[in-house]
Amino acid sequence: MTMNHHSNTPALEVREISKYFGSVIALSGVSMRLLPGEVMCLLGDNGAGKSTLIKTLSGVHKPDAGEYLVDGRPVSFDSPREALDHGIATVYQDLAMIPLMSVTRNFFLGSEPTVGRSIFKRFNVQRAREIVREELSKMGIDIRDPDQPVGTLSGGERQSVAIARAVYFGAKVLILDEPTSALGVKQAGVVLRYIAQARARGIAVIFITHNPHHAYPIGDKFTILKRGRTLGTFTKRELPREKMIHLMSGGDELERLEHELRGFHDQQADILADAIHEEEELY
Amino acid sequence: MSGQAIDKGKGDERLLRESFLKRWLRRPELGAVGGAVLVWFFFAVVAGNRGFLSLRGAANYLEVASELGILAVAVALLMIGGEFDLSVGSMIGATGMIIAILSVHFGWNIWAAIVVSLFFALIVGAINGILVIRTKLPSFIITLGSLFVIRGATIGLTRLITGRTQVGGIKGAVGYDSASALFTSGIQIVDPASPRGLSADFPISIFWWLLIAAVATYVLLRTRPGNWIFGIGGDEDAARNVGVPVDRMKVILFMLTAAAAWLVATTQVLATGGADTLRGEQREFYAIIAVVIGGTLLTGGYGSAIGAVFGALIVGMVQQGIVFTGIDSDWFMVFLGAMLIVAVLVNNYIRKHAAEAK
Structure with missing residues (x-):
């Protein structure tokens, strides 16, 4: 399933990173590595440090200690935009899309394709529509009308469009913050299928979820956080379903x-x- | 949605089947277009024989609508971007007075006065925007403050400099004729309905109004900054996260509303030949009313410049239409307020149905 690695250089790696908020130790010496085309499930209870970890990875927080490497090179991000420029895209459960804007306008917000020069430069709406339709159908989402407001999409479709956007704009690492937690079984299936598609394209995925039934089928590796530390990273073979459920x-x-x-x-x-x-x- | 009833395998063809009505329902300005037609019919029936239907009647309400409309289109862009500007009314008073004092009291060429006045507007607009961004206070508060500061300073400084609160005699200023040609000329059409052969005067501000609305619509729907405006108003943080220059766009939008106020002021000053420190009072509310009637959401992220055009047209038709009916124009505000509430209810209803039809 994960044999189509393009290289053995981890797409993303952290070594012994720590993050403190005043006297609170939110993360303490967390290490993990992720190869291209791998899905890592990040598991842990509330308060285990999951959100601090992904916010650190996505450039919202800066680690207080430890190393952060992307494609084997050390990085230090001052903003989420910088992380994005390095191919680290984060899809948040709530912040993903603007409901009143159309699918197309959401998809290209901030990176609109243009035609023409200088003052005649304009948003190439036609091209944008085509790309959206194409990208979504590539991922198996059949969108009726790219002009419909995102608010009219179902939760699963909305997450999928956000993921498709990240993939289209060249994400190498996709961080998904509980994309399935608010979804019903069928909708969650749509998103999981989509994660599998992204993996098949060689994208490394960090998938945060509370639901073992969502984590186990898609995950290649499982990192378990507890009180700001890792209990380790396990491959699927090392971590039978029952043990994972027990830990989770x-x-x-x-x-x-x-x-x-x-x-x-x-x-x-x-x-x-x-x-x-x-x-x-x-x- | 109608599309689901049609064969899934047909792909794009489902789009063609989607009714035009459906597409229209999704446009924010639908309510305002319908409202304008209704209001026109109402006055055509009630005051049709008293001059509302004549060319002079049309010129009359279009002039009112155009001055409000110039303001409303700029305010619409700002409100789609999620902010308010309550200072535009005061800005009309201030920029008009700057033109009058510089050209009459100090004897400047009126063109120089007009340009200085524009710079003043742009700077104050930028200050409004920067204050909103830096303080993170609601723009309602910031511009409510600047509403009073600008109006108060206009009255205070005008009295200090000229000893009065009104300045006239602009028609004698250097360069008046050429400036007047650009800002206040018009097309005169002999009104066939007029028994004495009087002509209807369509001022050039109507042209400015429609031109600005067309440019604003193009920018909103067909340029990158237009998409950013929707994004900023819809979810500022989400927009910032994908790299939209939120702060810069907001400052530009505040500068635009100030510049629109300047254009209205210039037109008024040149047309009437004088400036009054109190000019433009309550225009900020009229503009917001026109924009909201035009289908723009008070909370931002949704709306249209065309809607603002029709919103201003409705306000203009009601304001002048009441005069034609012979009802005391004191009742205009009652109409305006009631219309605002009805318009918002209708727009909400339409939007809900357009959005939820799945």
Whole structure:
């Protein structure tokens, strides 16, 4: 699945990076590497440092310690735009698109194709429409009308358009911040298929999700964050589905809670523990 | 959406089947175009025999609409970009007075006075924009402040310099004739409806109004900065993240509204031969009303310059139409306010249906 690597140079690598906010240690010595055409799932509970890590990767924050390399070269970004210029594109769950603007206008916002010279230079709307239709159909999205406002698209389509935009503008690394968390099963499937398409084009993907059912089928590697540190990066072979689910859902804590509740010898507590157990099995 | 009922395999053909109505519904100005037709019919029926339908009647409301329209088109661009400018009314008073004082009191060539006045407008517009960006305060507050500062300074300085609050005698200034040709000439057409053979005077401001609206529409729909304006108004942070020069665009938009106020002031000063420190009062509200009637969202990101044209036309027709009906023109504001609310409700209704039809 991931054998079509163009090189062995990681598209993105961080070595021992740390980030502090005042006295709070948000990230502590986090290392990970990502090859082109690889999907890495970033897993971890709330407060584990996932969002600090992706904000550091996407140029919003600057790391306080450690190294950040893109294509094997050390980088230091002052803004998300700089990261974008290096091919690091981040698609945020909420900030992706402007609902009142058309698909085409959203797609090219800030990078509009033009025709003509000097004062006759104009936004080549026709060309833009063609590109959008073409790029989206390449990724298996059949858009009815590139002029329709993004607000009329479904959540999955919206995410997909944002991803298609990042891919079209030359993203080498795609950071997806919980793109599927607000979506239903079918819509999430659209986005997952899309991530697979991006991978097939040799793009490295960092995929943040809470849902093991979304992470496991698409992920090649799994990095688990806990309290600002990595518990390590595992390949799919090293991390069977059950273990991943256990790690993701905070299994240790749930077990401890179960024992604690058992200790009450209270019927109510047993019922509650069963419920928790059942919930765990559901995953 | 109608497209889904049609065979999926046909690809692009589904687009052709999409009705023109559907495309129209998606345009912001639809409500204003319909409103203008309704208002015209209303006055045609109520005041048709009292001169509303005559050429002179048309010249009358078009002149009012054009002065408001010049302002409204610039304000529309700014509001699509997500900001307000309440200082345009004061700016009309200030720039007009600058022209009058320089050309009459100091004896300058009127062209020089007009150019200095334009520079003043551009600088104050830029200051408005920079203050909004730097302080991150709502532009409503910043320009509400500059509304009072500009008006107050205009009255204070004019009285200091001339001892009065009105300056006349511009028609005797050096260069008046050539300036007047550019800003206040018009086309006279003999009105066949007039029993005494009077002519209807269509001022050149109508031409300026339509030209500015055409340029603004082109910029909005067919240039990169136009796309940026929509993006900035829709989501400033998202626009900035994809590299749109948000701050620069905002400053330019504030400069444009100030320049539009200057153009209106120049036209008025040359046409009436004098300036008054109170000129342009409440024009900022009229302009916002015209823009909102024209379908532009108060919150930005959506709207059109053509809508502002029709919004201004509606306001002009109502303002002058009431005179033709013989109703006391005191009632104009009642009409205007009620119309604003109805227009916003209708526009919201249309937009909702256009957006949700899936």
